Every structure is written in C-alpha cells, then in structure tokens.
Amino acid sequence: MRTIWICVTELGDIAYRINVDTLSNISIWDVIAAYFVGQDQLLGTMAFAANRTAVTLQIVFLAGLSDAIGNSVILLANRIRPFRFALAILANAMLFLFGYLAWSLSLLLITNRVFGLAIDYPFFFSIVALSYIPILFSVFSFFPYFGYPINLLLYGISAIYLIRILVAATELTTTRAFFSTILGFVFLSIIRATIGRPVIHFGQWVVSTAAGRKLERNIETALNLQTGGQQ
Amino acid sequence: MTGTIITILLIVLMLALFTAPFEALEWWVDWFEDDPSIAKILPPAPKNEDAPYYLVYLTGIGSTEPNKHAWRELQLFERLKKSLPNAIIVDNIFPYSMNNVALTGNRLFSWLWKFAHQTRSSSFVTPAGIMINFRNMTQVGVSVDHRYGPIYDRGSANLVRRALENHGYPFESNIPVYLLGNSGGAQIAIGAVPYLKQHLNGPIYVISIGGVFGSDRGHIQSTHFYHLVGKRDNIERLGRILFPRRWPFWRRSHWNQALNNGKVTIIPVHARAHTGRNSYLDPKRGANDSQSYLDETVAVITRVIADRSNL
Numbered sequence: 001m002r003t004i005w006i007c008v009t010e011l012g013d014i015a016y017r018i019n020v021d022t023l024s025n026i027s028i029w030d031v032i033a034a035y036f037v038g039q040d041q042l043l044g045t046m047a048f049a050a051n052r053t054a055v056t057l058q059i060v061f062l063a064g065l066s067d068a069i070g071n072s073v074i075l076l077a078n079r080i081r082p083f084r085f086a087l088a089i090l091a092n093a094m095l096f097l098f099g100y101l102a103w104s105l106s107l108l109l110i111t112n113r114v115f116g117l118a119i120d121y122p123f124f125f126s127i128v129a130l131s132y133i134p135i136l137f138s139v140f141s142f143f144p145y146f147g148y149p150i151n152l153l154l155y156g157i158s159a160i161y162l163i164r165i166l167v168a169a170t171e172l173t174t175t176r177a178f179f180s181t182i183l184g185f186v187f188l189s190i191i192r193a194t195i196g197r198p199v200i201h202f203g204q205w206v207v208s209t210a211a212g213r214k215l216e217r218n219i220e221t222a223l224n225l226q227t228g229g230q231q
Numbered sequence: 232m233t234g235t236i237i238t239i240l241l242i243v244l245m246l247a248l249f250t251a252p253f254e255a256l257e258w259w260v261d262w263f264e265d266d267p268s269i270a271k272i273l274p275p276a277p278k279n280e281d282a283p284y285y286l287v288y289l290t291g292i293g294s295t296e297p298n299k300h301a302w303r304e305l306q307l308f309e310r311l312k313k314s315l316p317n318a319i320i321v322d323n324i325f326p327y328s329m330n331n332v333a334l335t336g337n338r339l340f341s342w343l344w345k346f347a348h349q350t351r352s353s354s355f356v357t358p359a360g361i362m363i364n365f366r367n368m369t370q371v372g373v374s375v376d377h378r379y380g381p382i383y384d385r386g387s388a389n390l391v392r393r394a395l396e397n398h399g400y401p402f403e404s405n406i407p408v409y410l411l412g413n414s415g416g417a418q419i420a421i422g423a424v425p426y427l428k429q430h431l432n433g434p435i436y437v438i439s440i441g442g443v444f445g446s447d448r449g450h451i452q453s454t455h456f457y458h459l460v461g462k463r464d465n466i467e468r469l470g471r472i473l474f475p476r477r478w479p480f481w482r483r484s485h486w487n488q489a490l491n492n493g494k495v496t497i498i499p500v501h502a503r504a505h506t507g508r509n510s511y512l513d514p515k516r517g518a519n520d521s522q523s524y525l526d527e528t529v530a531v532i533t534r535v536i537a538d539r540s541n542l
Contacts, residue, residue: 073252077382079261080260081262082262140245143249144251144252144373146248147378
C-alpha cells in the first residue's frame with residue numbers, strides 16, 4: 001500500500017511530503033544530523049526509510065557502546081585486561097540493545113492497553129529508538145566530576161524527547177505520552193525486580209564471562225577485593 | 232576564523248577532560264606494566280623515631296614537578312623550618328600524578344608541558360599557565376568524582392605513604408602527620424586520608440591553605456581539618472559553590488557532618504588573593520607592615536601544630 005507521510009509544522013503549514021515508496025536508504029548520520037535540525041524532519045527521514053530496522057539497531061547499539069565506554073570505570077576497577085575490557089564493553093552494548101527491546105515492549109504495552117493506541121509495531125520500535133539519540137553522547141559521562149550529571153542529563157533529555165516523539169508521531173496527547181513513559185518505566189522496573197531477575201542475572205553473567213571474572217558492581221568493594229582490603 | 236578557533240578549543244577541552252582519568256586508571260589497572268619509578272624516586276630512608284611530627288606539603292594546581300616549587304612555596308618552607316625546627320617537612324610530592332612523574336617528565340606530551348613550563352611567566356593568567364592549571368584542575372576533578380575518586384585517592388595515599396617512607400617515617404609509631412594542602416592540594420590531601428589511615432597509627436590532620444575541595448569521607452576520618460580562608464579569595468569561594476555537597480542544604484554530606492561534629496575549624500586570614508600577589512604565601516605584602524600574608528599563614532600553621540602536638 002502506498003503511504004504518504006505529511007509533516008505539518010506548528011504553524012499549520014505542510015513542511016514536506018514524503019512518499020514512502022520512493023524513500024531510499026538512509027544512514028545513521030542522516031538521522032543524527034536531522035535530530036539537530038528538527039524533530040518532524042527526523043521522523044520523516046527515519047521512520048519510513050526502507051532500512052529503518054537496521055538504522056534503529058545501529059542507533060541503539062552505538063548508544064549502548066557510548067554508554068558502556070562512558071561508564072567503563074567499573075570494569076577498570078575490577079582490573080580486567082585490555083582484551084577482556086573490549087569484550088565486556090561489547091557485551092554491555094549488546095545488553096543495552098536487549099534493554100531497548102524490553103523498554104519498547106513495555107511502552108507498547110502501556111500505550112496499547114492503557115491508552116488504546118493502535119500502531120504499527122516496527123514503526124513504534126523505530127520512534128522509540130529515536131529517543132536514544134541523546135544517549136549517543138553518553139561517552140561524555142567519562143568526564144571527571146561533570147560526567148555523572150551529564151549522564152543523568154542525557155537520560156532526562158532522552159525521556160523528554162521520547163514524549164515529544166510519541167506526541168508527534170502517534171495520536172497520543174502530551175499528557176498521555178507523559179503517563180505512558182512514566183507507567184512504562186514503572187512497569188519495566190517491576191518486571192526487572194520480579195520475573196525479570198533471571199534475565200538480569202543472565203546479562204550479568206554474560207558481561208562477567210566477557211570480562212573473564214565475576215564483576216563486582218560497587219567500585220569501592222571492587223577496589224577492596226583487588227587489594228584484600230588494603231590500598 | 233573565530234568559529235574554527237572556538238571549535239578547535241572545544242575539541243581540545245573535551246579531549247583533555249576525556250583523558251583526565253587515564254593516568255589514575257592506568258595506575259590502577261597497570262595495563263602497560265609501568266616501571267615502578269616511584270620506588271626509585273622515593274627510596275625508603277632509615278627510620279626516624281625521634282621526629283615529633285611530619286608535615287607533608289601537597290602543592291596547588293600551578294605545579295608541574297615534584298621537586299621544583301614556586302619561589303613563594305620555597306619561602307613557606309623556609310619560614311616553616313624556622314618556626315617549627317623539629318618538623319620533618321615532606322615536600323617532594325607532585326600530587327597530580329599517581330606515579331609522582333612530573334608533567335615535564337617521562338610522558339607522551341612532556342614536550343608540551345616543557346614548553347608551557349618555559350613560557351609561563353610569574354603570572355598564572357597566561358595561556359601556558361592556564362594550560363597547566365587546567366590539566367591539574369582536571370585531576371582535582373578526578374579525585375572529587377565519586378566514581379574515580381576511590382582510585383585516585385588510593386594512588387595519592389600510596390604516594391604520601393612512600394614519601395613518608397622516604398623521610399624515615401616509622402609506620403608502627405603514633406607520630407602525627409599533618410597534610411598541608413594548598414588550593415587543589417587540599418582535595419588531594421582530604422581524599423587520601425581514608426586510605427592513608429590504613430597505614431598509619433598516628434593521627435592525621437589536614438591543613439588547607441585556601442583549599443578547593445569537595446565533600447569527602449576524609450573530612451570525617453581525618454583527626455581534624457583546618458581550613459584557612461582569605462578575606463577575598465574568590466577561588467576558595469568558587470569551590471564552595473562548585474561542590475554542591477558543601478552547601479548547607481545537604482545536611483548528611485560528609486562536609487556538613489564533619490562541621491556539625493566539630494571536626495572542622497575554619498580560620499579566617501587576611502590574604503586577599505588565591506595565588507600570586509596578596510595571596511596566602513606572599514612574603515612581601517600583608518594586612519599591616521609588621522606581618523606579611525605569608526607570616527600570618529605560617530603563624531596559623533605553627534599555632535595549629537603547637538596546639539595539637541602540645542609543644
């Protein structure tokens with residue numbers, strides 16, 4: 001079926017029309033560039049691209065990689081060797097991808113069951129991935145002192161951006177998009193703390209296997225373990 | 232053109248910030264199997280059981296080498312030696328390097344630091360001075376950071392411990408150690424306290440000269456923390472703003488707990504600047520003709536040590 005995506009600006013003008021059948025493949029750089037230009041254009045360029053699944057996975061994987069590098073101090077506190085470090089970073093990035101899937105499913109469930117949103121699933125997954133673009137800059141959380149607040153800020157921007165995207169790309173109102181995000185987060189947190197625990201343990205096992213040793217998640221404990229309680 | 236320069240500066244700034252924790256992390260993981268050069272630089276000396284106390288000086292962020300001090304710092308050591316003749320002063324630490332390696336020493340960018348060191352005038356407000364200050368300031372940021380701090384502070388404590396060994400400190404004794412931290416050196420000192428405590432039996436006091444520091448476990452764990460604050464030291468004031476855990480709002484922060492428990496003494500002095508002229512270490516100028524700012528700083532340090540050591 002031929003679909004036409006029409007983007008309307010806030011002033012009510014039709015900004016551009018995109019015929020899905022004529023869309024060529026886009027690169028992740030197109031999407032990142034579009035992110036800085038404006039949200040509507042971003043939706044137009046990615047959500048209907050022929051290779052959107054690949055771009056979706058690329059965005060999330062790279063965001064995961066960036067996040068893993070930005071927060072790699074815990075791996076280093078466990079004194080793992082360079083090759084294992086690289087493996088553990090990759091494993092973390094892969095797990096981040098699974099985290100994204102769980103988050104998207106959780107959001108989909110809430111928007112669908114609570115707010116009655118009927119939407120094309122791959123499209124929904126793609127627009128959720130767009131909200132991960134700020135996290136591509138999570139590597140900056142490696143900065144001393146300012147790094148941790150930067151990380152929190154990026155996740156905050158990501159959450160706000162998700163709400164904006166949901167409003168722009170679906171029939172949800174701002175209030176419903178906001179509560180979808182909140183409820184989705186609560187739902188996922190409950191799942192993680194209950195029936196999702198074995199999956200989380202499996203994830204930790206994967207990273208520990210990649211790192212070549214059981215990783216201690218608390219920095220001070222990790223440092224003490226390495227030195228037998230002494231500095 | 233201006234845009235290009237700003238872009239380049241921003242990239243350099245981000246690279247500098249990104250690489251700031253590298254030295255501490257490399258010290259910890261030892262991927263490149265560093266030559267334990269510290270042992271060569273600071274070999275242990277015969278034990279000095281008779282020393283009444285040790286005074287360990289941790290320099291400010293304008294420093295580049297462990298064994299070269301600014302002339303005002305040399306004046307400080309001179310005066311301290313006169314007013315505290317029995318003190319063992321440990322002054323060969325570069326607290327912004329885990330391995331005590333000078334910026335101009337065995338490093339990838341030593342050529343850059345040598346150039347900066349040579350071109351820096353007595354003023355810190357030159358491009359070279361700013362560069363050195365910024366580099367060392369990022370290390371203070373690493374120490375304050377709750378993720379990197381435990382690693383960095385272990386390194387600093389290790390450095391202080393070796394420097395004490397180098398000056399014959401008997402670790403089985405109860406000899407007090409005074410960590411004298413100037414500016415950012417106060418953060419390094421307070422950060423090192425919890426880890427240094429594992430090796431010392433004696434009390435550990437920290438004396439901060441216009442220190443710029445965050446809220447740290449060391450504030451609770453040090454025997455006492457003395458903080459000299461100049462009347463118009465804006466950099467010290469900036470530290471109070473930059474580190475939110477020092478705001479009175481965070482009642483449970485280490486800093487506020489230490490304040491409430493009487494572990495902190497804030498000593499106002501007349502110094503009117505953080506560094507250079509009119510600063511705490513200025514031997515030429517003072518609040519009155521009879522006492523320079525340096526004289527006042529030395530008098531305060533001497534009084535603190537005399538009170539604590541019952542001299």
